Amino acid sequence: xxxxxxxxxxxxxxxxxxxxxxxxxxxxxxxxxxxxxxxxxxxxxxxxxxxxxxxxxxxxxxxxxxxxxxxxxxxxxxxxxxxxxxxxxxxxxxxxxxxxxxxxxxxxxxxxxxxxxxxxxxxxxxxxxxxxxxxxxxxxxxxxxxxxxxxxxxxxxxxxxxxxxxxxxxxxxxxxxxxxxxxxxxxxxxxxxxxxxxxxxxxxxxxxxxxxxxxxxxxxxxxxxxxxxxxxxxxxxxxxxxxxxxxxxxxxxxxxxxxxxxxxxxxxxxxxxxxxxxxxxxxxxxxxxxxxxxxxxxxxxxxxxxxxxxxxxxxxxxxxxxxxxxxxxxxxxxxxxxxxxxxxxxxxxxxxxxxxxxxxxxxxxxxxxxxxxxxxxxxxxxxx
Numbered sequence: 001x002x003x004x005x006x007x008x009x010x011x012x013x014x015x016x017x018x019x020x021x022x023x024x025x026x027x028x029x030x031x032x033x034x035x036x037x038x039x040x041x042x043x044x045x046x047x048x049x050x051x052x053x054x055x056x057x058x059x060x061x062x063x064x065x066x067x068x069x070x071x072x073x074x075x076x077x078x079x080x081x082x083x084x085x086x087x088x089x090x091x092x093x094x095x096x097x098x099x100x101x102x103x104x105x106x107x108x109x110x111x112x113x114x115x116x117x118x119x120x121x122x123x124x125x126x127x128x129x130x131x132x133x134x135x136x137x138x139x140x141x142x143x144x145x146x147x148x149x150x151x152x153x154x155x156x157x158x159x160x161x162x163x164x165x166x167x168x169x170x171x172x173x174x175x176x177x178x179x180x181x182x183x184x185x186x187x188x189x190x191x192x193x194x195x196x197x198x199x200x201x202x203x204x205x206x207x208x209x210x211x212x213x214x215x216x217x218x219x220x221x222x223x224x225x226x227x228x229x230x231x232x233x234x235x236x237x238x239x240x241x242x243x244x245x246x247x248x249x250x251x252x253x254x255x256x257x258x259x260x261x262x263x264x265x266x267x268x269x270x271x272x273x274x275x276x277x278x279x280x281x282x283x284x285x286x287x288x289x290x291x292x293x294x295x296x297x298x299x300x301x302x303x304x305x306x307x308x309x310x311x312x313x314x315x316x317x318x319x320x321x322x323x324x325x326x327x328x329x330x331x332x333x334x335x336x337x338x339x340x341x342x343x344x345x346x347x348x349x350x351x352x353x354x355x356x357x358x359x360x361x362x363x364x365x366x367x368x369x370x371x372x373x374x375x376x377x378x379x380x381x382x383x384x
Contacts, residue, residue, distance in 0.1 A: 002292055005031035007039035010056060011274075014281020018289070033288055035279075048073065051382065052291055054284035057082060057271060058226060060301050061200050069302045069353055071378025072320045073129060076287045076300050080143035082271035082281040087147040089270050090195055091155075093249045094136075097193075098220050099128035102264065134155035137191035137207075139184065140198035140226070141166045141174060148195060151174045162187050184212055193241045200227035210235035214244060221247045225270050228252035264269050295357050295384055297348075304350035306357060309383055312360035313343045317369060320379040323354040327377050331356060334372060340364075355381075 002021060006027045012029050028034060028044065033052040040062045041053070053063060054076040068075050091302035096102060111118050134157050138149045141163035153159045153175045163170070171201045181187035187192060192240065194216065209279045210232040215224070222245055224231050235255035236248055240262050248257070253265040271280065283299075290296040295318040297306045303320060321327055328347055335342055335358070344359040373381050 002032045003030055004288075005040075006033045006036075006107035007034060008056075009280045010035055010037065010122040011281035013278045014056070014238045014283075017282060017285045033292065035281075035284055035288070036062070042215070046073065047363040048357075052076065052288055053381065054078075054288045056284045057276070059097040059200055060231075065302050070379070074291060074297060074300050074320070075302050076284060076298075077290075078280045078283040078287075079299060082273075082276040082331045083147050083285045085273040085276035086144045086197070086225055086270040087151060088273075089251070090144075090148050090197075090223060091151055093223055093225070093264075093266065094131055094152075094193060094195075094221075094225040097223075097247055097249055097264065098134070098277075099314070100126045101128075103172075128177040133158065135160070135190060137162070137187050137194040138178075139163075139194065139196040141170050142197060142199075143170070144225070145197035146170050146173050148197060149178050153177050160187050160191065179318060186214065188212060189215045189217065191220060192217065193223065195223040196226050196230060198226050198230060200229050204230050206230070206232040208232060208236075212240060213239040216245055218244055218246070221249065224248070224252065228254050233257055249322075293384070297355060300350075302350070303353050303355050304336045304348035306346060306348045306355050308344070308357045310347050310357075311359070314362055315360050316384040317363050317364070318361065318382045318384060319356040319358070319373065321354050321356060322379065323349040323352055324377045327354065328356070330375065330377075331358070331373070335360070338372070 003025050005025050007028065013206055015351065018382065025031060029047050031047060032049050033290050034050060035054050035180045036187060037056050042062065044062045050073055051139045052074045053068065055063060056078055058079045060075060060077050063075055065075055067312055074338045097243050106305055132155065136152045136157045138145050139214050140159045141149065141161050145163065149159050149161055161183055162181045182356060213235060228250065233254055237257060237260055238262055239245055240248060247264060251266045251268050251270045257263055265272065287298050290298065294311055295308055297303055310311055319331065332342065340360050340362065343361050348355050364383060369383060370381045
């Protein structure tokens, strides 16, 4: 029986996929695996038996990934599962911005007396623009960025995109009408609206800065549905005070930009739909079960993708190890010394970490094999 700690409210549709071999618990202390959404694990003591964490969402900035890697805890996320929800909110934000819908609705709410007459007299102050024909710059062409770009193109917008690391799948799915740029400096001066869809990580922290914002059209609108950290808040505040862009729309309200003129904040609703929560939960659960039962890794942020298939040998030994020279030789040497026949072996690497799956034709004891493989470079050993 595996104990699963659900540290946020997780969609029942996703949790229903767990079989009777899994027990749902609320506390992390006794958990083997954990399922989270926004729960902050960065300052939490992770229990000794915890060996997997799944984030029902794309971002993992609430999870201490480096600490988990050192402990042999595989961290999963669910990229793409909430992409449609974020795409739709991004499109809604564009429409809200160019049609002045928020101030118009607030004005209409306070009308009284001859409302029809007041509407006809006062509506002109809220006259907006259409998205059709507008130039959109999409920064980041992952699952969300591609959906936004394609949908905007179908609305009649002229779409440009920038992503130096675009995947083969994204390139295949992207509309051929989207013009690709080699740099933000080349793309941003020519857009009416810019929207960013990149992961929050050390490399993207403050990526959108004063210099980039300064080259934009003064009537441009900038949308941020990635994370607050990808935009330098001080630089955005300065640009807005100098009226060098028209509006900043973000799904991430912050203290630094609270109350600043020409900002529009949405309370982190990007993935807050029933469908998105169900998709993320189902994807997270399936990935956890595949890892627990067969040692498969899909969408891990700290260990490599690995698909060993269903276990058919008597024992499958799953080894998380450092990606160092001669590790495979050491591992196969240990099994040879013990006269244990290896039926199948898979080794994958991702940066500093690696994952080795070894199938053997006899049953082994978890504690015994862990002691046998207790040497430099081994992070953790699990027997299925």
